[in-house]
Amino acid sequence: MNLPYSIVTTLFIAFVVWLGAYVQPGNAGVPAGTEPRAPQNTAESTLYSATEIEQRFQLIKLSGITAALPLKDVTILWDRFTRQERLHQHLNTPSPDVYVLYRQFSEDFTQARITIGYKQTELEDSEDRTTYIPAGIYHPLPAPDGDITKAWSQIDFNRKPLAVIEQFRLSPSGELNAPKLFVLYK
């Protein structure tokens, strides 16, 4: 094959392989940069249907603080988070989302690597250590009456969760509202 043909063939192969990766099972094919299709914050959607809705976090980057902790000690991390003055000052929105990411669970799911942070797009500058939310198909779990512990109780630990995400809306007065829980199973 001569050079021009070889190059055209290469481009064709690249396209076919890319298409194969694009249509792989589980890829919803969300274009880059679009926000995850989070359920709308209405009364109706806070009560998720029992069927698992697919929720995909498209490589959200968080800035915040991380520690490996027993799950019951997450309040320690919250205390530290509230003291991150510099981080809060760089917010570019009055009511940002706060994410709590749990991953690298211990065998018995009592410990995890926990990150509390803001989405980098809601921060003015994001020089802090970046934490990525593992990409994948997340299952939302309902938090009746805004009680996130009820959502936690619905996690099927036999299915070995890889990551759990809590999402809150932070009100200008500092309250955490509209809790949502998402879980990524193996």
Place this chain on the structure above:
Amino acid sequence: MEFLNWAFTPEQLFDMESWIGDWFFILALGLFFLELVCYSVRKQISWNLLGDSATNFVTLAAYIGITSTVIAGFYLGVFMYVYEHFSLTHLPMTCWSILACLLLADLAYYWEHRFLHSCGIGWATHTVHHSSPNFNISVAYRFGPLDGLFPLFFYLPLAFLGFHPLMIFLCEMLVQIYQTLLHTEVVKKLPKPIEAVLNTPSHHRVHHATNTEYLDKNYAGILIIWDRMFGTFAEEQETVRYGVYPRLNSLNPVKVFFHGFLKLARQIYSAPNWSYRWRLLANSPKWAWDQEQKLQAADS
């Protein structure tokens, strides 16, 4: 096939890459030691061979020095920038994507390698790798000054396609690792089906040859099918003579590491005009060689 859907975080990919990279180097050193044992059994070991191998590792250190200080930060930055701002999509970080990425990284390797052989500026750095008269694992670690730069242009399209930069780097490394293992005379020929599809030590010996029928052949990384497809394949038949023309004949690591660029600089300095200078960079090293032969013929 469930495993294809396993998802990873960028940190996991990064950890995987460092882990594989580090341990593979240890493994390669072990294999090199075994090769040395083979050579000594066959009484082919010499001070020259050992000196050449030592030189190879010095070029490796120099290459790592340049790449990690000057190129690496810039490299990651460019990839992240393209991935964040210009990519078609963001592909999920699954095994499935890694497989696709690896296939394309291998194809990109083929073209990068072909590029290094087809133009003066590429050859100035890549000639270092080819300048050893020997062929063993240590030669795989014989690098030129800009060997870390040129992959940028060939792997960057993968970031544009939506593969995460860390996934691309992982695949780049896997191709590199596979390539490293090919640098040996100990393995003769592998079973036919393998030789048909995969790159093998036999195919790669041909790539390192100075025999005329073997010149500019077998650029492949993992899959030899690229060479077969694009018409750059040659089968190993007659005995390979390793090295470059003209022979370098030096064990001095500094000389080895810079000889490609030194030669290019000299050629550019003594070039008759600017269009000739440009062609020294863009045309094949064979072209420059032919011009010099013509000049010498005219002089005498």
